[in-house]
Amino acid sequence: MPLNFSFYERNVVDVAQDLIGKKLVLGEKQGIITETEAYRGAEDEASHAFRGSTPRSAIMFGPPGYVYVYMIYGMYYCMNIVTESKGQASAVLIRGLLLDNEHLNGPGKLCRSLGITRDHNGISLVDNHDFYITQGIEKPPYQITTRIGIKKAVEKPWRFVLLSV
């Protein structure tokens, strides 16, 4: 069963932590989330939403529970989940997934394996029985670090990684 609306409508950093160990389901495929990062609006210079809403980042400003997908470096897609209320930009980047016995370590690889593209941008995970988050590992141990792959706002400890996969 998809997690209910209240799971998403919270502070993006809290949701990023809580997504560690949860199960992501897309069609026939499902995997355990092993790595996430939180991105926020006005106070986060690394966020696509830092300079306000644009056609690309508009989803980040919308209501929680929606998927934000963008293309990076011309060949990879990255999947995010919006968590905060309308007007407060937010997104949790899904950076790692344990799918079958394969550890997809990296947001680009993960989207490639699941077949996530720009077509998935703007889909809601709430009350969705094809694409959603559900229960996974109980009380998973995880590590908190700074975010990687960015040049701005590198000091924020907003990355969460599942331990001993």
Added chain:
DNA sequence: AACAGGATGCAA
């Protein structure tokens, strides 16, 4: 450790 591949958004 360095970089090419390559599309897109946004600043200029």
Added chain:
DNA sequence: TGCATCCTGTTT
């Protein structure tokens, strides 16, 4: 019009 980018695989 130019350039930086929430990445990855391949080559030094």
